[in-house]
Structures are given as structure tokens and as C-alpha cells.
Amino acid sequence: MTLILDKVTKTFGSYKAVDDMSITMNNGVYGLLGVNGAGKTTLMRLLSTIMKPTGGSITYKGRDIFKMGAEYRGLIGYLPQEFGYYPDLKVRDYLMYIASIKGLPAPIAKRRISTTLRLVGMEREASRKMKTLSGGMKRRIGIAQAVLNDPEFLILDEPTAGLDPKETIRFRNLIGRLAENRIVLLSTHIVADIEAVASQVFLMNKGKILVQGSAAELCGSVKKSAWICRLPEHEAGRAAQRFQVISMHKEGSEAVLRVLSEEIPVPGAIQANTTLEDVFLYYFGEEAGEYAEL
Amino acid sequence: MLNYELKKLFAKRINVIFLVLLLAAAVIFNLLAAKSVLYFDSHGAEDQSLKAVRMLTEEKNKWKGPLTQETLAKAASEQQRLYKRYGDQIPDEAYVKVLQPASDILEMLKYIGQGDADSFSSQKVSPEKAADFYKLRREKLSGAAREYGKTPAQQAFLKEQYGKTVTPFYYEGADSWKIRTDYAERYGMVIALLIGILASGIFAGEFRLQADSVFFSSRYGRTKAARTKIWAGIVMAAVLYWGLMLVYSLMGFIIMGTGGSSVPIQVEWSESVYAITFGQEYMLTLLCGFTASLLSAALTMLISAGRHASGIAICVPFFLFCVAPFIARALGAELFENLMPQRLFYVENIIRTPVLFQAGDMVFRQIPALLILYLAVSLLCLPLIYRAYHRYIMK
Incomplete structure (x- = not known):
């Protein structure tokens, strides 16, 4: 399972959100670290096929993901940064709907939903309406919908935003378990998330990968x-x-x-x-000022 | 998938409120219909109770049966007798006893009196002339065919349609059907407008709720799920429309009764080119209302799928059904005006006068033309809606 981005560019007018990016991902957890506006979300949208690159190609197992279409989308799970949901549906109904558009047959979907709700600690909330959940609970349901189809490629954009410390730890453990036999791309500006789970880290700024490697390699690069x-x-x-x-x-x-x-x-x-936080500040300098509290 | 799509739609409280309002409208329209009939009791007092329609029907059923030459002559003779005795000052009791039960027949007889210099009203139709009603009617319809048919093909078509009416006409009191049809048209418009509002949310919901990323990155988000959304719109429109119309009809049947469904509409509208009964006219009204509802759903789904928002989409049915007719009238384009979609809510008006369309040698009446045109427009919207979702790419 290899995902290759080859000279991928995405421009909005004259602004390059992703600039000539080339990376390769195999099984494992990849952390995408960067300040706001670095291009992380655009990259995630390209990888989830809801945006098309202006240039370059993205291939999965040697095939263009946009040509694979539904077949590729059947292999991915995506938690967007802005996780929208259907507020009037109950949690179980919401997940059943998502399971149906992911192509899971109803009996399998029911089993997967029970397992996934247990995984994110939401099994007791299955009958609650989505709009009655707290921010952290909604995020957990967001994670649940992303892993519902047991994806080969899991794309998580700011997954721990809004989670309390206990939930964050639970999430990190979950990612650790999910990492086997799949690619997990985790975008965040919370360095601790990456430090805890990522085997490879991409530092991204202004649409480019500044540096990549393991946490130790990145620390050594400073x-x-x-x-x-x-x-x-x-x-x-x-x-x-x-x-x-x-x-x-x-x-x-x-x-x-x-x-x-x-x-x-x-x-x-x-x-x-030297820690990843040091690396983050070293590479992003003034732009990372807003994260100094980390 | 369809279940959950519909669940998404009807889990919203505002949509449930719309449903309740539509049910309430069914009650209100039935009450208004039942109270709209003009019936005078045996003392000559106007009865505005809910029973009025049934009472009037009962009165008119004194003439129930085929309107033979003898029956028509008898009705004209009874009327003539009253006018000879009282002139224009007919007492209430005589009116209630004689003229009210025969009012439909006497109105019908006016048709053969029309155009005569000295016989403007039915009061002048003599029993002898009334006995010749069908013959005189045929002659007048031949003239009407020449008047309304702008081409030989249209004239031949009109003659053929006029020839399809079975005579002598069967008669019984059909006021419940006339009133029911009248209010079904108005109720149909209300339903179609609300179906548009509900349908607009089907394709705009993902964008409004920012659920588009998850939807479009899922396996069937651009294919099966988009098709299911279209189905959800059609199923919603069909179930809602026919369900509400069933409620409206059943309530009407209970309040006003069902008598008179087999009476040909020619008793009321002599020059109508639709050889149908009042019962069939009602069904045609419902069918036209359903076509308008489908059109409303299809157009709002198309616009909301294309614009990723429901604001403008909601306004489209309102514009088409309520505003555009005024513009068409102001423009004075007769063809355009006669084919406006709001005409689907005016079946009763349409069947009165023969409006024809011609393509080559083919001649169409207005209702089939409207039904075919707007069913086709609705169906054509469906692949375009699919395309809008299938090709979605975030900008």
C-alpha cells in the first residue's frame, strides 16, 4: 500500500496552497505539522478527492486516485477539520447513514457501528441526537465515522481539536491500534499528538514540506x-x-x-x-508564536 | 440509504411543523369548501352549515337520472310556469321548491338560448326548445368548433372531441365534486410550494451543515447516494402529495358526500373539449397538482444542488406559480401564458374553454400539453441534479 504524491500543486488564483509537493507514504502513522495556512487542510482535501490538484499526480498502489474514483473513496476514511453532521439524527442513525454511503451492507454496518462506538467510548450515547452531544463527543463520532469502513488510508484533519486531555489520550491510543496495516495521515498543530503517535513527521509551511523524518531525525536536524x-x-x-x-x-x-x-x-x-516542540519553533519561528503556550 | 435520507428530512422539527400545517390546511380547505356552497332551506333561509352541500345535493337529486328530452322539457316547463305566475318576484318557497333543485339543468339550457337576440337567458328557453337541447347543442358546438379552431386540423379535432360526449347526459347533484375540485387546486398549490421548500434541503443540507467533505469523500457520495437523494425527493413529493390529498379527499367525502362523480362536466361547461365526468375532473386536478409538485421538487433540487444552498431554490416554485403568471400576462404572450406551470392549478378554468396547441398535424389540448411538458421538464432535471453532485469538486 503506497500512496505517492508527485509534484502536487494546488493554487487558488495566484496563491499556492500546495506547492510542488512530492511525498511517499506506506503503512504507518504520518504526522503533518504546520501552522495555520500552511496548506495542511488543502492537502487533506486533495487526498480525500474533494479537491483536484492544479498540477501533479496522486497515486495509490500505482493508480491515479481521481481515476479510481469510488473505488479509492471506498478505501479511505476522512475526518475533516470542520466536521459537519446531521444535527437531528441520532448517533446510531447518523452512523448508519454514513455506513450506507460508504457502501457497508446493513448487517455489517450494525456490527461495525457497535464496535466503533465502543472504540471511541460512545456506546452509551448511541440513541442521543447528534445536536445534543458535547464538542468532544461530536469529534469522537467524527473519528468513528472515519474508521467505520475499516479504511486502508485514514485521513484525520485536526482530530483532537475540542477533545479533553482524557479523550486525547484515548484518541492517541486508538490511533496506535489503528496504525497496523494502514496509512494514517494526521494533520495537527498540536505537537504532542504527533510526538505520541507518528512514526514519520512532515513539517509543512507555505504549501511545501520543509523537512520530513522520524521525530528523532527531526530533532537531530535542528x-x-x-x-x-x-x-x-x-x-x-x-x-x-x-x-x-x-x-x-x-x-x-x-x-x-x-x-x-x-x-x-x-x-x-x-x-x-530537543523535542518536537523545539523543532516546531525552530522551523516556524515567528509564525509559530501563537503556539508558544504549547 | 433511502430510509436515512428521508429520516434526515423529517427529523428536522421545522419540516414536521410544515407537515402539521399541511394537515391543518386540509381541514381548513374542507371547511371552507363545505361552507362555500349556496343553499337555501325550505323557508328560503341561507344555510351555511356543514350539511349544506349534502342538503343541496339531495334537493338536486330530485332530477337524478338521464337528462332525456322529456326531462329537459319538464324542467323548462316548470320554470316557465313560475315566471308566468310570478314574473321576476318569485317567492322564496317557490324558488327553493322548483328552481333550486333544477338550477344546474336550467343553467345548462342557457347554452342553447345564448346568441339569440330575444332569448338571452334560460327564462326564455321554451319547453319545446329544451326538448331539442341535444340537437341545438350539436349545432352550436359545430359553430364553436369553427370559432375556436384556428386551422382545419383544430376544427376537425374539436368536432371529434365534442362527438365523444355521451348523450343524454346522466345527472345528479354534483356540487360536492365541483367545490372539492376548486379547493383541491388551491390546496395543491400550497402543497407544491411546501414540497419545494422540503426538497431544497435534500441537496443543500450537506453544504449548509458542512457535512459535504464526509459525504463526497465516501464511496457512494457522488454516485448511489446522489441517486438516492433524487429518489428521496421524488418519493417525498409523491408520498406527501398523495398522502395529503388522500386526507383532504377523505375528509371531503365524509363532510360533503361523494354523489355526482359520474355526471359529465358538459352539464356545467357546454363547450368543454374534455369528455369527462366531475369525478374524473377531480382526478385530473390531482394529477396536475402532482405534476406541479414534482416540478417544484425537481427544480428546487436542481438549483440547490447547483448552488449548494437552498435560499434561491425555495423562491423558484413561488416565482413560477405565483409571480411568473403576472409577468406572462403583462407581456401579453398568449402561448406563453397558456403554458405557464401555474396553469396546472387551474384545471377547472382550463376545461371551460377550448385552448388548443398544434405541432404539424398533431393537435393537443391544454391539459395533456401541460402534463407532458412539465413531466418532461421534471424528468430532464433529474440527470442534471445527478451531474451537479457527481461532478462536485470543492473550489
């Missing part, structure tokens, strides 16, 4: 090191202007900063292991 600095509170601001700050918090009268620097930033700073 030319700076992570440092933990303890500074008097009044010096923290000055340090933040000089270095790339990953995180900052107070401990008593001191400010504890995690910064990226090629050399020891301040006397007494302790070198730490």
Missing part, C-alpha cells in the same frame, strides 16, 4: 540546542528578545525559560533534550 534558563524575573524580558523562547513560567521570584540557542544562552543554563 542546529540549535534547547536550554533551560533560570533568571530573575526582571531579566526574562531581555532574554526573550535575544533568544527563541519555547516556553516560560514563574517559579517563586525566578522566571524559567526554555530557549533555543546554538551556544549556552546565559551562565548556568542547562542543556535539555
Whole structure:
């Protein structure tokens, strides 16, 4: 099972959302990491065939996915970022409908729905109307509909958005179980999601893949090191202007900063292991500022 | 899949409210119909109760049976006797006893009196002339064929259609059918407009709810599911229309009775080119209303599938059935006006006057032309709706 994107481009007028992208995916979990506007969602839409590329080709097992049409769509599961649902349907009816448009015969669909609802911890909510579910529950149903047809290629766009920490852990475990014998492409800007489950990571920005590899390979690609600095509170601001700050918090009268620097930033700073968050900040710099709280 | 498509449609509270309103409209239209009849009781007082239609039918059934020469002469003779005795000041009791039961027959007789310089009304139709009604009617219809037929083919067609009417006419009180048909036309328009609103949501729902990504990325989203949506629209339109009309009809049968279904409409409309009974006219009205409902559903589905929204789609049936006729009238285009889809709700008007269309040697009456035209338009919409969904690509 190989999915190949060959020089795929998607433009909207003069704006290139996906720019000459070439990647290959085999079985395993792939994390797609990037800031908002990096082109992740467009890429996911191309892979789910609801958008057509302006240039290049996408092949699955050597065949063009757009020519495969329904056959390809029968092999994928897709959770879009904006997960729309039918608010007046009950959870079970919603999933039965999705199962029917995915081509599952009713008896198989019923079994799969029971299994899937158990998998996402929603078996008790089967008779509730979709519109009465909480945001996290809806997201779980979104995941359930995506895996309903036991897809060979699972496309998940921001799957943990709106999930509470417990649900997020449950989801990560679920992805771990689902990863066998299929391709899972997970798009997110939550680094911890990727770190927990992805065997391969794509860092995407401005429609291009900046760098790809395992989490360890990505950490190794960073030319700076992570440092933990303890500074008097009044010096923290000055340090933040000089270095790339990953995180900052107070401990008593001191400010504890995690910064990226090629050399020891301040006397007494302790070198730490580089994480994906560091990688994220290193590559996205100012654009990743909004994620500094991560 | 169809089950869930329909479930999606009727799980929405607003759609259920529409259904309840349509059922309420069936009750209201029946009550209005039953109260619209003009019936005077034995004391000459106007009776506006729900029983009025049945009472009037009962009165008119005194003349039930074939309208033979003798029967027609007798009706004219009784009328003449009253006018000779009272002039224009006929007392209420005499009116109720003689003229009210025979009113349909006397109205019918007016046709052979029309055009005579000294016999404008039925009051002048003598019993002798009334006995010759069928012969005189044939002669007048020959003139009508020449008047309305703009080509020899149309004139021959009219003569042929006029010849299909079986004489002597069978008669009994048919007011319940006349009123029922009148209100069925109005009710049909209300149903067709609401079917348009309901159908518009079938193809716009995915976009409105942002469920399009999951739908179109699923195996059958662009094929079987799109076809099922079309089926859902047709099934919804058919079940809703015929179900509601069944309710409307049954209520009407209970309130007003069913007598008079076998009376030919020529008793009321002498120059009609439709050799049908009042019962058949009612069925034709329902069929035309159903065609309009299908058209409404097909057009709104097409527009909502193409535009990915239901706003404009909802307005289309309203424009076609309510606004466009005024525009056509203002433009003065007779052909255009006669083929407007709102005509499907005016069967009673259409059958009165012979409006014909001709293509080569083929001559069509207005109702078959409207039925064929709008069934064809509805059917043509279906592949276009499918195409709009089948080829969907997010921009």
C-alpha cells in the first residue's frame, strides 16, 4: 500500500496552497505539522478527492486516485477539520447513514457501528441526537465515522481539536491500534499528538514540506540546542528578545525559560533534550508564536 | 440509504411543523369548501352549515337520472310556469321548491338560448326548445368548433372531441365534486410550494451543515447516494402529495358526500373539449397538482444542488406559480401564458374553454400539453441534479 504524491500543486488564483509537493507514504502513522495556512487542510482535501490538484499526480498502489474514483473513496476514511453532521439524527442513525454511503451492507454496518462506538467510548450515547452531544463527543463520532469502513488510508484533519486531555489520550491510543496495516495521515498543530503517535513527521509551511523524518531525525536536524534558563524575573524580558523562547513560567521570584540557542544562552543554563516542540519553533519561528503556550 | 435520507428530512422539527400545517390546511380547505356552497332551506333561509352541500345535493337529486328530452322539457316547463305566475318576484318557497333543485339543468339550457337576440337567458328557453337541447347543442358546438379552431386540423379535432360526449347526459347533484375540485387546486398549490421548500434541503443540507467533505469523500457520495437523494425527493413529493390529498379527499367525502362523480362536466361547461365526468375532473386536478409538485421538487433540487444552498431554490416554485403568471400576462404572450406551470392549478378554468396547441398535424389540448411538458421538464432535471453532485469538486 503506497500512496505517492508527485509534484502536487494546488493554487487558488495566484496563491499556492500546495506547492510542488512530492511525498511517499506506506503503512504507518504520518504526522503533518504546520501552522495555520500552511496548506495542511488543502492537502487533506486533495487526498480525500474533494479537491483536484492544479498540477501533479496522486497515486495509490500505482493508480491515479481521481481515476479510481469510488473505488479509492471506498478505501479511505476522512475526518475533516470542520466536521459537519446531521444535527437531528441520532448517533446510531447518523452512523448508519454514513455506513450506507460508504457502501457497508446493513448487517455489517450494525456490527461495525457497535464496535466503533465502543472504540471511541460512545456506546452509551448511541440513541442521543447528534445536536445534543458535547464538542468532544461530536469529534469522537467524527473519528468513528472515519474508521467505520475499516479504511486502508485514514485521513484525520485536526482530530483532537475540542477533545479533553482524557479523550486525547484515548484518541492517541486508538490511533496506535489503528496504525497496523494502514496509512494514517494526521494533520495537527498540536505537537504532542504527533510526538505520541507518528512514526514519520512532515513539517509543512507555505504549501511545501520543509523537512520530513522520524521525530528523532527531526530533532537531530535542528542546529540549535534547547536550554533551560533560570533568571530573575526582571531579566526574562531581555532574554526573550535575544533568544527563541519555547516556553516560560514563574517559579517563586525566578522566571524559567526554555530557549533555543546554538551556544549556552546565559551562565548556568542547562542543556535539555530537543523535542518536537523545539523543532516546531525552530522551523516556524515567528509564525509559530501563537503556539508558544504549547 | 433511502430510509436515512428521508429520516434526515423529517427529523428536522421545522419540516414536521410544515407537515402539521399541511394537515391543518386540509381541514381548513374542507371547511371552507363545505361552507362555500349556496343553499337555501325550505323557508328560503341561507344555510351555511356543514350539511349544506349534502342538503343541496339531495334537493338536486330530485332530477337524478338521464337528462332525456322529456326531462329537459319538464324542467323548462316548470320554470316557465313560475315566471308566468310570478314574473321576476318569485317567492322564496317557490324558488327553493322548483328552481333550486333544477338550477344546474336550467343553467345548462342557457347554452342553447345564448346568441339569440330575444332569448338571452334560460327564462326564455321554451319547453319545446329544451326538448331539442341535444340537437341545438350539436349545432352550436359545430359553430364553436369553427370559432375556436384556428386551422382545419383544430376544427376537425374539436368536432371529434365534442362527438365523444355521451348523450343524454346522466345527472345528479354534483356540487360536492365541483367545490372539492376548486379547493383541491388551491390546496395543491400550497402543497407544491411546501414540497419545494422540503426538497431544497435534500441537496443543500450537506453544504449548509458542512457535512459535504464526509459525504463526497465516501464511496457512494457522488454516485448511489446522489441517486438516492433524487429518489428521496421524488418519493417525498409523491408520498406527501398523495398522502395529503388522500386526507383532504377523505375528509371531503365524509363532510360533503361523494354523489355526482359520474355526471359529465358538459352539464356545467357546454363547450368543454374534455369528455369527462366531475369525478374524473377531480382526478385530473390531482394529477396536475402532482405534476406541479414534482416540478417544484425537481427544480428546487436542481438549483440547490447547483448552488449548494437552498435560499434561491425555495423562491423558484413561488416565482413560477405565483409571480411568473403576472409577468406572462403583462407581456401579453398568449402561448406563453397558456403554458405557464401555474396553469396546472387551474384545471377547472382550463376545461371551460377550448385552448388548443398544434405541432404539424398533431393537435393537443391544454391539459395533456401541460402534463407532458412539465413531466418532461421534471424528468430532464433529474440527470442534471445527478451531474451537479457527481461532478462536485470543492473550489
